[in-house]
Amino acid sequence: MTDVTSTDATTTPWTTIPSPNQPFAPAHPAQPHRGVPGGVGTSARRPDGIPKVKGEFAYSSDLWAEGMLHGATVRSPHPYARIVSIDTSVAKSMDGVRAVLVADDVPGAKVYGMEHDDQPVLAWDVVRYHGESVAIVAAEDPETARRAADAVVVSYQELDPIVDPEFAISGDAPELHEGTGNITRHVKIRHGEQDVSAPVVVTGRYEMGMQDQAFLGPESGMVLPGVDGGVDIFVATQWMHVDRGQVAKCLGLPEDQVRITLAGVGGAFGAREDLSMQVHASMLALHTNRPVRMVYSREESFFGHVHRHPAWMEYEHGATEEGDLVYVKVRVLLDGGAYTSSSTAVAGNAGRFSIGPYECPNATIDSIVAYTNNPPCGAMRGFGAVQVALGHEAQMDKLAAKLGMDPVDLRIRNAMSQGSVMPTGQVVHNPAPVRELLEAVRDAPHRELPVVGERDVIDIRQLPGGAANSTHGEDVRRGVGYGVGFKNVGFAEGFDDYSTARVTLSRGAEGPIVSVHHAASEVGQGLVTICMQIARTELPVGPAIVLPADTQVGSAGSSSASRQTYMTGGAVKQSCELVRSELLDRAAGHVGVARAGLRLADDGTIRNAADGILLDDVTELLSTPIEIEREFRHRETFPMDPERGQGDADVQFAFAAHRAVVDVDAGLGIVRVLDMATAQDVGKAMNPQQLEGQIEGGTSHGVGLALMEEIQVVGGKVRNPSFTDYLIPTVLDMPTVQMTIMELGDPEAPYGVRGVGEPPSISSTPAIAAAVRDATGVAITRVPIRPDDIVFGA
Amino acid sequence: MDFLQPTSLSEALAMKAERPDATPIQGGTDLMVDINFDRARPSATIDLNRVPELMDIEHVGSDVWVGAGVPYLRIMRELQSDAPGLCMAARTVGSPQIRARGTLGGNLGTASPAGDTLPLLVAIGATAEVASSERGRREIPVRNFIIRPRHSALESDELIVRVRVPKARGPQQFGKVGQRNAMVISIASFGLAFDLDQRAVGTGIGSAGPVILDAPEANAHVAEVFSTEGLWDSAAPLPDGVAKRFGELVGQAASPIDDVRGTARYRRHALSVLAARSLKWAWNEHRETTKGTRA
Numbered sequence A: 001m002t003d004v005t006s007t008d009a010t011t012t013p014w015t016t017i018p019s020p021n022q023p024f025a026p027a028h029p030a031q032p033h034r035g036v037p038g039g040v041g042t043s044a045r046r047p048d049g050i051p052k053v054k055g056e057f058a059y060s061s062d063l064w065a066e067g068m069l070h071g072a073t074v075r076s077p078h079p080y081a082r083i084v085s086i087d088t089s090v091a092k093s094m095d096g097v098r099a100v101l102v103a104d105d106v107p108g109a110k111v112y113g114m115e116h117d118d119q120p121v122l123a124w125d126v127v128r129y130h131g132e133s134v135a136i137v138a139a140e141d142p143e144t145a146r147r148a149a150d151a152v153v154v155s156y157q158e159l160d161p162i163v164d165p166e167f168a169i170s171g172d173a174p175e176l177h178e179g180t181g182n183i184t185r186h187v188k189i190r191h192g193e194q195d196v197s198a199p200v201v202v203t204g205r206y207e208m209g210m211q212d213q214a215f216l217g218p219e220s221g222m223v224l225p226g227v228d229g230g231v232d233i234f235v236a237t238q239w240m241h242v243d244r245g246q247v248a249k250c251l252g253l254p255e256d257q258v259r260i261t262l263a264g265v266g267g268a269f270g271a272r273e274d275l276s277m278q279v280h281a282s283m284l285a286l287h288t289n290r291p292v293r294m295v296y297s298r299e300e301s302f303f304g305h306v307h308r309h310p311a312w313m314e315y316e317h318g319a320t321e322e323g324d325l326v327y328v329k330v331r332v333l334l335d336g337g338a339y340t341s342s343s344t345a346v347a348g349n350a351g352r353f354s355i356g357p358y359e360c361p362n363a364t365i366d367s368i369v370a371y372t373n374n375p376p377c378g379a380m381r382g383f384g385a386v387q388v389a390l391g392h393e394a395q396m397d398k399l400a401a402k403l404g405m406d407p408v409d410l411r412i413r414n415a416m417s418q419g420s421v422m423p424t425g426q427v428v429h430n431p432a433p434v435r436e437l438l439e440a441v442r443d444a445p446h447r448e449l450p451v452v453g454e455r456d457v458i459d460i461r462q463l464p465g466g467a468a469n470s471t472h473g474e475d476v477r478r479g480v481g482y483g484v485g486f487k488n489v490g491f492a493e494g495f496d497d498y499s500t501a502r503v504t505l506s507r508g509a510e511g512p513i514v515s516v517h518h519a520a521s522e523v524g525q526g527l528v529t530i531c532m533q534i535a536r537t538e539l540p541v542g543p544a545i546v547l548p549a550d551t552q553v554g555s556a557g558s559s560s561a562s563r564q565t566y567m568t569g570g571a572v573k574q575s576c577e578l579v580r581s582e583l584l585d586r587a588a589g590h591v592g593v594a595r596a597g598l599r600l601a602d603d604g605t606i607r608n609a610a611d612g613i614l615l616d617d618v619t620e621l622l623s624t625p626i627e628i629e630r631e632f633r634h635r636e637t638f639p640m641d642p643e644r645g646q647g648d649a650d651v652q653f654a655f656a657a658h659r660a661v662v663d664v665d666a667g668l669g670i671v672r673v674l675d676m677a678t679a680q681d682v683g684k685a686m687n688p689q690q691l692e693g694q695i696e697g698g699t700s701h702g703v704g705l706a707l708m709e710e711i712q713v714v715g716g717k718v719r720n721p722s723f724t725d726y727l728i729p730t731v732l733d734m735p736t737v738q739m740t741i742m743e744l745g746d747p748e749a750p751y752g753v754r755g756v757g758e759p760p761s762i763s764s765t766p767a768i769a770a771a772v773r774d775a776t777g778v779a780i781t782r783v784p785i786r787p788d789d790i791v792f793g794a
Numbered sequence B: 001m002d003f004l005q006p007t008s009l010s011e012a013l014a015m016k017a018e019r020p021d022a023t024p025i026q027g028g029t030d031l032m033v034d035i036n037f038d039r040a041r042p043s044a045t046i047d048l049n050r051v052p053e054l055m056d057i058e059h060v061g062s063d064v065w066v067g068a069g070v071p072y073l074r075i076m077r078e079l080q081s082d083a084p085g086l087c088m089a090a091r092t093v094g095s096p097q098i099r100a101r102g103t104l105g106g107n108l109g110t111a112s113p114a115g116d117t118l119p120l121l122v123a124i125g126a127t128a129e130v131a132s133s134e135r136g137r138r139e140i141p142v143r144n145f146i147i148r149p150r151h152s153a154l155e156s157d158e159l160i161v162r163v164r165v166p167k168a169r170g171p172q173q174f175g176k177v178g179q180r181n182a183m184v185i186s187i188a189s190f191g192l193a194f195d196l197d198q199r200a201v202g203t204g205i206g207s208a209g210p211v212i213l214d215a216p217e218a219n220a221h222v223a224e225v226f227s228t229e230g231l232w233d234s235a236a237p238l239p240d241g242v243a244k245r246f247g248e249l250v251g252q253a254a255s256p257i258d259d260v261r262g263t264a265r266y267r268r269h270a271l272s273v274l275a276a277r278s279l280k281w282a283w284n285e286h287r288e289t290t291k292g293t294r295a
């Protein structure tokens, strides 16, 4: 099959995709795609594309079952309080209410968690964050359920919330979780010499606010009580097997009585890794013996999932006069909120990637995550690497300024490359084209931009503020900034990371058919399409279908860490290859030729070099189907040692760079991002169109984080749980995005692929912050950048 | 919830008199959001979309009467020359979808100090005509329409019928500040209107107080400088410092607070900047057009 997947040796490994509305000649011609139609490397159509555009796609909130009840959740209005009593009598007596349950009604374990079982299914005794679940209700209609939830009387004795993570870990604060000192994890990395000095030193403190994943499909799902006393759960989730383990424990059921099927997912970005309504709806379904659906409202959704950790970062960079990094000292403090979620892994990432994709012989890194009474934080696109990228990139600019160097030159001078050593001591074995990415964005053409300054013909739509008519060019300053970042693909630090795929080749009504079954979540990223493409490429004998993801097949791991194309794609490829091998065995026997030298060609025929086509059609080999289910694992990773943080913790690194061009109305502090040029090494562009979607989407997350997206928490209370006040970029805030896509294959990965989902959200934010600094001369140490920060120079 | 659907204004007013608890709905772009967030649970709604009298735009003498149910999109299309500032304000509202549904009546009815048409309506001295079946019609200056956030001067049996928009007698400007380039609630907003006949300036300040404010001292300052410097007649360039001083006085007239959208300090600052810029834009535009007529 190598003829299908190998790239043409004469083509360059990267393509430049111009931004829309701004045609210019690509620096390199797009790579010709070869191989089977709809195979790997083509922009195969996604099966969910048209239904989604037409509004016909069934999301998890659209589920329906005969006799279904509706669930609602009672949530704490306080960030920290003792629960004195819960009176459910009024709610229970309401017409149409079928169940009101509290912590005592949880049949099994009363706490759950991804990393530590520390989060109550329903709080008892104490609530630790604003919005924590206290009771659940099922009723005949959603309105009654909500009213009943309002009628549950919880009496609280308010406690002083611990809202400052620095205070939380100071030793003076009461412990939110016994024996922790409120430190969820402290990652220490000690690389090279610890007591070095350097002639040029820059220091800085940086801060990142709490971003939300802001997916559009709120938490939702439906649970059917099973005849065996178990439950059938249909839910929008990221990792159904880990859901299953937690749900089974909390329900006191064996795992095989908890069956999960993926329902239509309206975005995830990390927010669906932790449980939301899974246990609650299951409890209500078991209690009432009726199907129960729960759909969070938009407001509730802001309380129903974890957010990106806010971060406070202190940096010190030491360099030679020539601009070579000598040492970096970093302290990152993350606010993990009330429960652990995936905080320990986020802190690990924040530590390992804290100096950025640079070579530095000496590093002292402390990454600490704290428990507080703020909303729990956990997984979100970029996972730890996003926070520190703001810091390391701001520092590189500061250092360049101090040295009088060009900021890109300084970065290139220190850029990591293949063979570089991470602060963990891990050698980067695979291509690390940091220099090439920086050069690509630096050299990307500048699109024609509106002229800055007061002018005769004014099109306010092109200016900061747009139709709001707040400037006609006054105080508008142009700025350019750069950012580069990286993170790991796949799970790290010794986690047994695998995915499972079952591939069946059978005889359908119209010939052979390939069906792929896995439990990986299609969260909008396009995994189903990728799996179809892989099946078509590896088994080009008939149509390929991907079955609904459910727990009837082994775990696929989470749709996170940019890992599914690598991992589940790898599992599908591996199982397809085994099916193909069995098919060739059968062919050899059937035709009566030697097995050696037999191959399945792209046109679905079986050939060997000597005789050419031996079999036109494999249908006759499929009197019994061929079915293979196997687990696929990436190379083993290892823990970091607790004192020095050394260890080969990661399997693959993914890199991206951005150049941002902005106009800032310095008088009002309003920013407009005009253009983003980005370059990313993707290993292999499996589906170019979907790839572009990931890059644009990740960039828009970065634009949002740089300029507007923040959950405002004051005294532990969330103040803006709505899309009225939690702002995400609109189409008019989104700049044009021009991309340079490099395909430097990772030889260890299937098709050479590198995870692509997260890198664009890492380097975009610091590039915009740098561009705003460049435009205004204001230090900009915090994102999202508020108008105040620019106007009053924070 | 009862859903009432009158087909004439008199029928609507009769329904409102009979059901003072009923909430009118026009574009629904505010009310439906409130219902969705569970901030409103009306016992009854009166759908005004079949009341033709609310959809009229009528030119009477020096005024345009804009029906309470006229959506922003129509305002922008039909009132460019008579109410340029109102068109600018309408253009800043939400998105194309919202501008196709949202109305002046709704903007007034919501009685939010962040309603984007209101500062301009205050600056030009517009009035809201309201009616009840029992007492007939009365006019309320938009300046006095909001009593406190989300509470208007409307009686429980009254509906807003139309808005009297004095035709422009000079250049007008409206601008707002928000943290994104579209679909954003104002952190602060500012409307400005020159009345060249009366040799006066009108202002309106949004999102910087419990109600829409104006800045009488700022207005007076400009009028006075213009008189002493003879600008009303000469249309000469703005003397140095006028715009800045005007901005400062507008900033001082505001009484902003800190909230999720911005700080009081920023709001005051932004209003000063916006006001100074608006004054320049308006005056420059006036100078351009006078040049044009003279040539």
Ligand SMILES: Cc1cc2nc3c(=O)[nH]c(=O)nc-3n(C[C@H](O)[C@H](O)[C@H](O)COP(=O)(O)OP(=O)(O)OC[C@H]3O[C@@H](n4cnc5c(N)ncnc54)[C@H](O)[C@@H]3O)c2cc1C
Residues within 6 Å of the ligand: B023, B024, B025, B026, B027, B028, B029, B030, B031, B032, B033, B048, B068, B069, B092, B093, B094, B095, B098, B101, B102, B103, B104, B105, B106, B107, B108, B109, B110, B114, B115, B116, B117, B158, B159, B160, B161, B183, B184, B185, B186
């Ligand atoms: C996404 C989005 C973006 C928005 N952006 C903006 C913005 O940028 N700027 C802005 O100012 N607003 C904005 N809004 C708010 C809203 O669109 C405006 O306030 C609009 O003018 C409301 O008009 P409506 O006809 O939709 O009002 P409705 O929702 O129908 O009614 C609003 C209120 O007015 C009352 N009312 C309506 N008509 C009458 C009447 N004739 N007599 C008495 N009471 C009446 C209703 O009872 C209700 O209380 C936005 C709303 C949304 C959903």
